Amino acid sequence: MEDLSFVPELPSGPLDVYRNNASFNWKRLKLALEGDFDLLKLKYKIWRTLEKDPLFAHSPITLPVEEQKRITQLQLKKINEYKFIPKEMFNASYSKRTRTIMTINEAVQSLNPSVSVKMAIGIYLFSNALLSLGTERHLKFYEATIKHREILASFSLTEIAHGSDARLMRTTATYDPSTREFVVHTPDFEAAKCWVGNLGRTCTHTLLFAQLITPDGTNHGLHGFVVPIRKPDTLETYPGLIVGDMGEKIGVNGIDNGFIMFNQYRIPRENLLNRTADVTEDGTYESSFSEPSRILGAALENLSAGRIGIMQESCHSLSSAVTIAVRYAATRTQFGERDRETPLIEYELHQWRLFGYVSAAIVFRLYIDLFAHTYLNIVEKSNAGHRVDNLSEAVSEIHAMVSSSKPLLTWTTLRAAQQCREACGGHGYLKCANLGDIRSNHEPTVTYEGDNNVLSQQAGNWLLRQYEAAIAGKPVDSPLGTVAFLKDLRTIKDRTFTCKTTKELKDPQFIISTYKWLLCWMLKYTHEKNEANLSQGLTKVQARTKSQVYRWKTLTKVYAEYITLVFCLDNIDKKERELQPMMLKLFCLYGLWSLDENLVELYQGGFAKGEECARLVRDSVLELCGEVKNEIVSVADALAPTDFVLNSVLAKSDGKLYQNLQKAFFSHPGVFERTPWWRDVVPASKL
C-alpha cells in the first residue's frame, strides 16, 4: 500500500459521527479518484507550498478588479518560479507530461481559477499551438514562452459579432510581396477580436486567426499568425493597434480579457504558422498536406485538450461545492421532534437535493480519468508516428464524446453549485461560504471553448451518421466502442421495462441496458424528425435546426450520460476491491437519478407502460440516498481539497461550524467599528 501520510489527517470533531460509519478509507478513495500516486502527491505539494506563501492568502472581500488582475499576474510569476514540473518530466512521455501539466493546472485552479486560465492560455495553449501549427522557424517563440517565460501570449479567435461561427471571421491578413509582410486589418468594430484572455493588460504576443489573402485577392480562409502586441520590456502596445480591456465580468476577474483592432498592422511573412500551408515570398499560396496523420493528431489535440482540461476543472469545482454542502448538512440541525434537533443530512429531501450531485462528482471523475488516459495514449501514438488503427474515426468519436460530455459536466456542475448554495441557506449566501465564487468562476465554462448548445449539435451529427450506417446494415465507425451496441439495434429496441422490485433497478446492468434502449430510441426519433423535415423540402441546415429541441439536444445529453456511466464502470473495475461496493452504489445512484430525467422518453418510446417504471426508478433513487448516507461525509472528504484551498467557513474539516463562523465574523476588517460614513446616516439637521 502506498504511503498516503502526505495527505493530512482530518481533525476530530462533530463530523466524526458520520465518518465513523463509512465502509471505506477516505484516503484510499482519494487516491483512486486521482488515479495516480505521484500526481496526488504533486497536488498536495503545490497546495502546501502556496498555503505558506502570503501572496496566495485569501482576501475576505472581493478585491477591485484591477487589483485582482495584478495579483493574478504576480501569482502566475510566482508559480513559474516554483517550477512545480519535475525536471525529469521534460523527458517523460507525452502522456505523463501532459497529465502532470493538467494536474498543476487543476491544483492552481481550485485556488485561483484566473491564474490557471492565464497559465493555460498564455503558456500551454500558445506553445502547443506553435508545435502543432508552426514549423522550425517558430521554435524561438516556443522557447521564449515555455522555457524562458519571457512571452506571455493570448489566443485571438472570437470577434465581437462572431463567436461560434468561425467561418465568418472578418479580420484579414493580406500578403504584401513588396515588403514580404502580412498586413493585418480589422474592417470595423464588429470584427474586433474580443474575449481574448491576457490581451487586456498583459500579453506580449497573440496567436491570431485571420483570413489569409494573397496578392491575387484570393481568400484562403482562416490561418494562424504570431502577432506582437506589446514591447516585452516596457509593456507598451505597438502603433497600429487599438487594444483595450473588456472591463468587469461576472467572475474570473483576475483574467484581463481584451479586445483588439488592427489598423493595417504589418508582421513578417515568417509569422504565419505554416505547417499545413505557406505563402511564398512572391505571394503564392502553397498547401502541404505531407503528413496527414500527424496533422490529424495535432488537430485532435488542439480541439479536445482544452475541453478535457475544462471537464477536469469542472469536476474539481463540483467536488468543492458538494463538499461544502455535505459538511454543512452534517453539522447544521433544524427542526426535529421532542426538542432534539435533526441534522439536515437526515432529511430525505435534503439527501435527494445533494447526493445525486455527490454521485455525479464520483462518476465524472472516474470517467474523465479513464477518458483522458485513452485520449492521451492515442495522441501520443499518433505524434510519435506510430500507426493508430482508424485514427480519423477515433478523432471523430473523441470529438463527439468531448462535445457531448463537456456540456453535461459543466452544466451539472453549475446546477450543483446553485443547489449547494441553496442547501446551505442564508449562510451559503455569504462570500466566505465560497459557493458564490465557485459558481461565478465556473459559469463561463458553459459558454467558452465551444458554447454547450453548439457543441452538442456537433456530437449529434456524429451520432446520427452512425445510426444511419447501422440501419443501412453497415458497420459503425466507433473505435472507442461508445456506439458499438448499435449492431444490436433490432434486439435492443424491442426491450421493455419488466422489473418488479427496486433491487432489479439498483444494478449497473439494468442502467446500462436501459440507456442503450434510450439511445436507440432517441436516435430513431431524431432521425425520423430530420428525415420528415427534409422530405418537406427544408434544406439540410433547416432540417437540423428544426429537430434540435426534444430530439438532437436530448439525444446528445443521453449519449453523454451513457458514456460517462460506461467509462466509470470500466474504471471502477480497475480500482481497489474495498472501494468497489460504495462506488457501485454511487454509480447506481447517478445512473438512476439521471434516468429519472429521461422518464418521459421511456414512456413515450414504449419502453415503459403503467405506473411501475416511474415509481420504481424514483423509489430506487430515494433508497440509494438512504443507503449512501453514512458514506457520504467520507466521500466528501475524499473529494475535498485541503481546508485552505476549499476556503469555506461552512465546511472546514473540523466540522466546528459555528466557531468558524464566529471567527470569520469577528475578524472582518472594521466589523465592530462605527462606520466612517456615519454622518451620512444621521438625519440632516433641521436648521
Added chain:
Amino acid sequence: MEDLSFVPELPSGPLDVYRNNASFNWKRLKLALEGDFDLLKLKYKIWRTLEKDPLFAHSPITLPVEEQKRITQLQLKKINEYKFIPKEMFNASYSKRTRTIMTINEAVQSLNPSVSVKMAIGIYLFSNALLSLGTERHLKFYEATIKHREILASFSLTEIAHGSDARLMRTTATYDPSTREFVVHTPDFEAAKCWVGNLGRTCTHTLLFAQLITPDGTNHGLHGFVVPIRKPDTLETYPGLIVGDMGEKIGVNGIDNGFIMFNQYRIPRENLLNRTADVTEDGTYESSFSEPSRILGAALENLSAGRIGIMQESCHSLSSAVTIAVRYAATRTQFGERDRETPLIEYELHQWRLFGYVSAAIVFRLYIDLFAHTYLNIVEKSNAGHRVDNLSEAVSEIHAMVSSSKPLLTWTTLRAAQQCREACGGHGYLKCANLGDIRSNHEPTVTYEGDNNVLSQQAGNWLLRQYEAAIAGKPVDSPLGTVAFLKDLRTIKDRTFTCKTTKELKDPQFIISTYKWLLCWMLKYTHEKNEANLSQGLTKVQARTKSQVYRWKTLTKVYAEYITLVFCLDNIDKKERELQPMMLKLFCLYGLWSLDENLVELYQGGFAKGEECARLVRDSVLELCGEVKNEIVSVADALAPTDFVLNSVLAKSDGKLYQNLQKAFFSHPGVFERTPWWRDVVPASKL
C-alpha cells in the same frame, strides 16, 4: 383611451423589423400589466427623477462593499426627500396606499435592489409591525419612523443556529419587576441574531423577537420588542451590545446585514409590543385576545405582505432578464445559409430556451396583479372591522397560495436569469450586460422570508387537509376557490388524454382541466404515501418528512402553477380585447411549457398512455414558440423598464447592439492605458 405619452417612444432601429410585426400596441400592454394608470405614471415619474440625479448614476465597475452601503444609504435618504408618495395617499384606502408603496418599492428595486430592501425593512416592515403588534404607547416609534424618518429600523428574528424553525430561538427577554425592565440576553454566539438587514452599520432600533420569561421562570414564547441599538445622533452602539456587520455576500451588498449579541441588556417594560399579550408592572403575564378578527387580519398581513412584495420584485427581475435576452436574440446573428446570417431569435432552440420565460413573465404579472388586489381587499375589510366571511379560512388559503407561488416565481426567475445569461453567450458574462447582477441580487429571494422548500411544505399541509375533507365527503375550506374543484374529485380523476391534434391542446380549457386532474392525482399520490408511512408506525413528522420528494414538493409546485394560470386567465378576461389573443397565446405557452415538466406524472397516473401525449404537448410548445415569435420583441418592450433602469449594454431599446458595446468598451476608465502595475508583468531582471 388613457394618454400614455409619459412612456417614452422607442427609437427606431434594427428592432423595428420585429416590432412592426406585432399584433398589438406595446404601451397598451404595458398598462395592462401594471394594472393601474396612476401607478404606471408614478413609476415613470420616479425613473425620470432618479435618472436625472447623479447620485443614482450607474457605476461601470462593482464598487467596494462599504461604498455600496454608503451610497445605498444616501440614495434612501434622497428617496425620502423626493416624497414620491402623493400627499392624498395618506388619506387613501389601505389597499390604494399599499399598492402605491409597493409600486415605489418596485420602481426603486429595479434600479438598486439594496435601497428597496433597506426601505422595506427599515421603514415599512417596522412601522407595519408596530401597528399590528403594538398599541398606543408605540405610536411615537411609528411617527419617528414613517413621518419624520428619524428612525431607521431592522427586524431581528433569525439566529445563527436557527433560521426556519422559529420555535427554538434562544434569545431571552426576562422581566425584572424591581426596575420594570426586560433584560435581553444572548446565551452564546449560536443564539446571536443574524442576517438582520440595516443592523450591521446603520439602524437605530430593531424589532426583536425573543422568548418572554416572567419572574416566575415561565417561558411564554416569542414576543416582539422595540430595542434601541444606536444613538440616533452619533450612531454609536449602546453598551451591552456586540453588533457587527456580516461582511460581503453574493449580492445586495448595499444592505448592511448584521449580527448582534445582547449582554443582560435592559429595555423599558413599555417596549414590549403588547397588542396580544402584556406583562404587568409586577410581572404577571396577561393575554388579551379581545379582537380576534383584527389580530387575524394583522397576522395575515405580516405573513404575506412581504412575500407578495418579493413576488412582485421577482416579476420585475424576470421581465428585465428576458428583455435583455430577447433584444439580444433579435439583433445578434450567427450562422445561416449562403452567407446570410440568421438572427438567434429565428432558431427554434433559441425560441424554446427563452419564450417560455417570457410567457412566465406575463402570466406571473397578471397573476400577482389580481392576487394582490384580492388579498389587499380582504385585509382592508378586516382592518376596518368589517365582517369577512370565512376570514380564518381565507387566511389559511392565502397562506397556502403565497407559500407555493413565492417558490415558483422566485425559482423560475432564477432559472430565467441563468438561461438569459447563457443565451447572450460570452457578452452576457460582461458586468455591463447586467444579467449577473440581476441574478445575484435576486438569488436570496429563494431563501429569505421563508426558505422555498420549507414554505412549500406549509402549502402542502393545507392542500392535504382539503383533500382529506373532500374524500371524507366534507366541504373544502376554499373561500378563494383555488381548490373548489375538489368537489368533482371523482369525475376529474377518471379523465384521460384523448386529444389527437395540437389545436386541442392549445386551449386554456385543456390546460386548466389537465391541471385539475394532475392536482387530484398528486393529492391522492401524496396522501397515500403519507398514510402508508403512518401505518408503518412513523410519527406524523416522520411520515411527512418521508413523503416530500416526488410527492409533497411536486404537489405544491403543481398547485402554484395551477393558481397562477387560473388567476391569470381571470385577469386576461378583464383586459382590453385587442390584447387578449396575444395574451392567451402566451398563457397557453406557459401552461403547456409547465405541463411538459409534469409529463411523467401524467403517464404515471394513467392520464396519458402511448406516445401521443408527450409528443403533442411538446409539439404544441414548439408551435406556440413559432406563433409568438413576431410578438415577442413588443412583449419585451412592454415588460421592460426604461433603458436607464434596465442598464444593459446588450439591450438598449435602439437595438444598436455593437455601437452600444463599442461605447461601453471605449469608455471604461483607463481602458487604453498601459496598466499601472506593468512592472509586475515584465520578466524580473536576470542580474
